[in-house]
Amino acid sequence: MEFNRRIRKESLKNKIMSAREASNFIVDGMTVATSGFTPSGYPKKVPIEIAKRAESGEKIKISLITGASVGDELDGELSRSGVIERRYPYQTQKDMRDNINNGDTFYADHHLSHVPQHIDYGYYGQIDVAIIEALCITEDGGIVPTTSVGISPQAIKNADKIIIEINTAQPLALEGVHDIYMTEKPPLRKHIPIYKSDDRIGKTYIDCDESKIVAIVESDTPDDVRPLGEIDENSKKISNFIIDFLGEEVEKGRLPKNLLPLQSGVGSVANAVLGGLIDSDFTDLTCYTEVIQDSMFDLIDAGKVKFASGTSFTPSEEGLKRLFDNTEHYAKHCILRPMEISNNPEIIRRLGIIAMNTAIEIDIYGNVNSTNIMGTRMMNGIGGSGDFTRNGYLTIFTTVSTAKNGDISSIVPMVSHVDHTEHDVHVVVTEQGIADLRGLAPKERSRKTIENCAHPDYKELLLDYVDRAEEGKYKHTPHIIDEALSFHERFIGTGSMKKEKKGLLKRVL
Numbered sequence: 302m303e304f305n306r307r308i309r310k311e312s313l314k315n316k317i318m319s320a321r322e323a324s325n326f327i328v329d330g331m332t333v334a335t336s337g338f339t340p341s342g343y344p345k346k347v348p349i350e351i352a353k354r355a356e357s358g359e360k361i362k363i364s365l366i367t368g369a370s371v372g373d374e375l376d377g378e379l380s381r382s383g384v385i386e387r388r389y390p391y392q393t394q395k396d397m398r399d400n401i402n403n404g405d406t407f408y409a410d411h412h413l414s415h416v417p418q419h420i421d422y423g424y425y426g427q428i429d430v431a432i433i434e435a436l437c438i439t440e441d442g443g444i445v446p447t448t449s450v451g452i453s454p455q456a457i458k459n460a461d462k463i464i465i466e467i468n469t470a471q472p473l474a475l476e477g478v479h480d481i482y483m484t485e486k487p488p489l490r491k492h493i494p495i496y497k498s499d500d501r502i503g504k505t506y507i508d509c510d511e512s513k514i515v516a517i518v519e520s521d522t523p524d525d526v527r528p529l530g531e532i533d534e535n536s537k538k539i540s541n542f543i544i545d546f547l548g549e550e551v552e553k554g555r556l557p558k559n560l561l562p563l564q565s566g567v568g569s570v571a572n573a574v575l576g577g578l579i580d581s582d583f584t585d586l587t588c589y590t591e592v593i594q595d596s597m598f599d600l601i602d603a604g605k606v607k608f609a610s611g612t613s614f615t616p617s618e619e620g621l622k623r624l625f626d627n628t629e630h631y632a633k634h635c636i637l638r639p640m641e642i643s644n645n646p647e648i649i650r651r652l653g654i655i656a657m658n659t660a661i662e663i664d665i666y667g668n669v670n671s672t673n674i675m676g677t678r679m680m681n682g683i684g685g686s687g688d689f690t691r692n693g694y695l696t697i698f699t700t701v702s703t704a705k706n707g708d709i710s711s712i713v714p715m716v717s718h719v720d721h722t723e724h725d726v727h728v729v730v731t732e733q734g735i736a737d738l739r740g741l742a743p744k745e746r747s748r749k750t751i752e753n754c755a756h757p758d759y760k761e762l763l764l765d766y767v768d769r770a771e772e773g774k775y776k777h778t779p780h781i782i783d784e785a786l787s788f789h790e791r792f793i794g795t796g797s798m799k800k801e802k803k804g805l806l807k808r809v810l
Contacts, residue, residue: 303469304519307437316517323464323516324350329361331429334420334456335375338368338613338640339567339592340393342449344432344466345374345522352378362386366425368451368612368640369413369591369684370394372525380406389425390416391682393527401679410672413591413685417641420455421486431460434468434520436475443506446479446637447471448524449613454483454507454639463513468520474628477505479637495648498562498587499608499636529595529617530569532576535701535732539570540577542735543657543697546728548582550695556655562589564649564689566658567615570699572596574657579603589652591643591685593635595620601634610636612643644685649692656693658686660700663754664716665747665763666778667723667738669698675789676717683720690725702731702756710759712750714766715785729754743778744771 308314324347327333337343355361364387365379376394379385385400390411392398400406411419419425433453436445446453447468457463482503484490494502550556560583565571576596578586586606588597592615600606614637616624624631642648649656660669661680669690670676672683690696698721700711711731723746729736734753738746751763766788770779 304467307467307469307473308517309440310438310442310511313438313442313511313514313517316514318516318518320346320466320518320520321350321353323347323518324354326462326464326515327351327361327363327430330363332364332366332426334366334428334431334452334460335371336368336433336446336449336451336453336456337371337375338449338451339391339615340370340372340526341524341613341615342434342447342451342471343367343371343375343524344434344464344520345372345468346466346518346520347432347464348375349378351384352382355382355384364425365389366416366420366428366452366456367391368416368449368453370681374522374525391684393681398679398681408679410679410682412644412683412687413640414644414646414688417452417455417639418484420452420459428456428460430462430464431456432464432466433457434466434471436471436473437467438465438517439506442509442511443504444509445476445506447475448637450479450481450637450639450643451612452640454481455641457507457509457513458483460513462515463509464516464518465514466518466520468522470521470523472625472628474632478632478635479505480642481505481507481639482642483639484641493642493645493647495642496651498589498610498652501636503638524621526616526618526621529572529620532569532573536570536573537577538732539699539701539730540574542730543574543699544577544581544583546730546735546737547655559583559585559587561653561655561694562587564588564590564654564656564693565592565594566686567592567594567684568659570659570701571657574699575600578605581605589643589648589654591640595623597635598623598631601631606634608634608636610638610643612638612640640685644688646688646692649689653694654689654692655695655697656686656689657697657699658690660698660711662711662713662716663698663700663726663729663750664713665750665767666743667726667729667746667750668716668719669721669726670716670718671698671720673718687721690721695727696721696725697728697730698726699730702733702754703758707756707758710756710763712755712759712763714763714770714788715780717789731755733757744776747779
């Protein structure tokens with residue numbers, strides 16, 4: 302039997318039980334940490350059983366910590382059954398998002414690089430139970446992850462009890478792709494000896510105290526991966542602007558011909574930006590990032606990328622089949638690390654990462670909102686974008702210049718929520734153009750952002766705002782605060798912004 306063969310340590314086979322039985326180790330008031338990262342390698346069987354118990358009337362409220370977003374079997378089932386009282390640090394599931402915005406779930410948005418050490422430091426309190434999806438258990442009791450690593454090493458290290466889901470739907474050919482390295486607490490922490498994207502510094506499994514394992518559960522459920530949208534014309538334009546810009550940086554001697562290691566965020570636009578490199582002149586590329594998506598497989602197959610480091614495989618359904626059909630091939634070019642290492646500021650700064658992430662909105666001075674709609678409605682969370690933005694060699698933010706069929710401008714006088722400040726944002730790109738903001742004073746940044754990146758329907762509004770703001774007493778970062786704050790409510794919130802003309806804007810505001 303495949304499941305039993307994957308438990309190579311005989312003394313652990315007496316821990317095998319059903320998902321229902323294992324779920325009884327989770328009770329009301331616990332803090333639970335799980336594997337999983339956007340949304341790959343998360344536990345699937347035990348969470349469903351926890352949800353069933355809650356739906357039958359049992360009182361169960363837990364705090365849930367994951368690496369990043371997870372699938373419906375975890376965030377969805379537990380949200381719909383009202384189990385999750387607190388959630389950290391990143392999510393994308395609709396029911397979870399609704400519970401957060403309705404106030405039914407308390408959510409704290411954290412930089413992903415901080416979460417593993419916060420677990421180690423005890424900032425979330427004691428971890429009662431860790432639920433970890435595994436490929437197999439080694440002869441020595443080591444836990445081999447599946448399609449992600451995330452916070453699994455810290456969860457296993459710090460939890461009182463551990464439940465392992467052995468997922469036979471995940472191919473054994475993934476064994477060996479992981480590189481598990483953990484840091485010490487200060488003042489004993491040493492430097493992390495990674496100098497190239499393909500450096501291996503750890504083990505292929507996670508060390509585990511056998512006595513803490515209370516249950517081993519069989520699973521055969523694939524990851525609930527998300528579809529990636531078609532690479533549309535706007536995404537192609539954004540990608541082309543970035544590729545031309547990087548080419549100019551090479552010509553100016555600020556980048557080598559094969560660039561520096563690339564990082565790209567999650568989702569369709571990020572996937573498209575990377576995908577554009579296939580038709581570029583760049584070769585011999587490397588990546589040091591969080592997620593390895595479909596476009597990375599394309600770049601590997603095209604001979605453009607020689608190596609990619611991440612903490613998860615995050616493909617579409619088609620991409621997952623491609624990965625599983627060619628696991629040995631992609632394993633030669635990819636490595637999965639703990640989130641503490643994939644997102645580590647020390648390594649990002651040392652390697653000189655070119656960071657490319659997406660924004661919800663960007664203001665005229667370069668501040669970026671990547672998490673909240675209208676400043677109050679949480680979408681997903683900051684994820685790892687801040688880790689790479691603050692520490693990257695080059696930090697690039699992309700967004701389509703309008704949303705809601707053109708009714709909303711993504712370039713605004715002042716963002717409704719600040720995730721990344723103007724001090725960390727080097728380059729802004731929309732389908733309209735690219736604004737290199739490095740070395741520019743705020744007054745220069747505002748006009749360059751509007752002229753190069755704003756949609757034509759909104760340039761007049763934004764330039765009128767800047768003209769009048771610069772008539773004020775203080776000239777360094779000119780703002781008309783009341784107007785900037787009401788811009789979203791009066792125009793974005795009503796969907797009427799593009800109908801307004803310069804004169805009407807003056808009268809209304």
